[in-house]
Amino acid sequence: MHLLVTNDDGIHAAGLQALARSLRSLGEVTVLAPDRNWSASGHVKTMHRPLRVREVELPDGSPALCSDGAPSDCVALALLGLLKRPIDMVVSGINPYANLGHDVTYSGTVTAAMEAVIHGLPGIAVSLDTPEGHSGPRDYSAAAEVAAAIARRVAEDGLPRGVVLNVNVPYGARESMRGVAVTRQGLRVYRDELVRREDPRGRPYYWIGGESPSGLSEPDTDFWALREKYVSITPLQLDLTAAEQLPMLRQWAETI
């Protein structure tokens, strides 16, 4: 078993190191992650410039690789033949914040796992639901243990083709968690607002600001699971077709 570990916060992130260390209980682990933070950069594939890969050391002294590409580039590099031994599974994270609801379409953590699935391998994205206002270093140890337990399950029994596991882990000790819930993607209530400011020369500029979005905690959603202190596992698919709408839209389109 050869696992690839990557993330979107960059090679120096504590969550990456905790994940790599924990997954070594399953087999060989190669870390290949971006050399900088790509948070909220979405699904990026770099084809207009060449990519560099460097050997580095994680803070705990273990060897790793970093690249100047995006998270999905790191996965593509590894799966297209950069490494000597083929990869069996890709795990990305541990993201320092939860990736829930519509946010998954912005998430480099999730899209790195999607890139694995596009290449026909299992892909798991792992995020930690750090409470708002948390200060100081985060404790990734429980989330890293959970990630290894899920990856072990995937190694044993595989996953349905085309499915990415989006895993969100409650903050706290593993004993405080109530178990694992397989969930669906919840709905965010966005409360973004436009904040207009003026620079010292009187020219306007804009921040996309506002309160953090809140999740509708309908039963069985990712939001609900975290609120109830379950580990949330949401299976995501790459096929975005709104299949239920096809018959209605076919009628609708007849008059175009």
Add this chain to the structure above:
Amino acid sequence: MHLLVTNDDGIHAAGLQALARSLRSLGEVTVLAPDRNWSASGHVKTMHRPLRVREVELPDGSPALCSDGAPSDCVALALLGLLKRPIDMVVSGINPYANLGHDVTYSGTVTAAMEAVIHGLPGIAVSLDTPEGHSGPRDYSAAAEVAAAIARRVAEDGLPRGVVLNVNVPYGARESMRGVAVTRQGLRVYRDELVRREDPRGRPYYWIGGESPSGLSEPDTDFWALREKYVSITPLQLDLTAAEQLPMLRQWAETI
């Protein structure tokens, strides 16, 4: 009817101007597009830096706005209150290449339309299936006409909530098209490969290269429609949950 037109190729793209001109037959059109090319940048929301907005003129002399944000930022700026009159619909494009299969997760054109749907408005992404090897300026006029016809249909009857229309138009005169097909997202066969080169100092760098991906032309897919010279309309949803897999995965997860 107040339409917002944006794209991911930037304010100077010919496809943007053609789309804006054509949609003026439906009502007021505001153009707000990125000041540079964001192709293959995926879904990006800029919250770590402020955004600037400038008034510019399109090559045909019509007024427009451009921003230093990504395509989805342009949509967010417009919908969060930058403009005096509220927006009723967002149309993004015309992308100079088709957005098919898994590529939609990379596409700034599609994610701009998704941002509209997240805000509760209809969103339409329009792309032109320019043949490989095409040289010289593209003719966007037929695709712009088709986009206006679809937008008019959406203005009359609306769209199901949460659905983005991903429209791909065959290249050529409108008379050469066989009509409109409502399709599902096809599967790409990726043929990416890693190309290793060395710089003048002997250090390696890598290109993600290989042949263009080809689409499996299963009936009713976006690839199939274009090959058969239909306009392809694929309804996409924001909920990525692999709902059919939930019962099986719930059993699967019991032993984690």
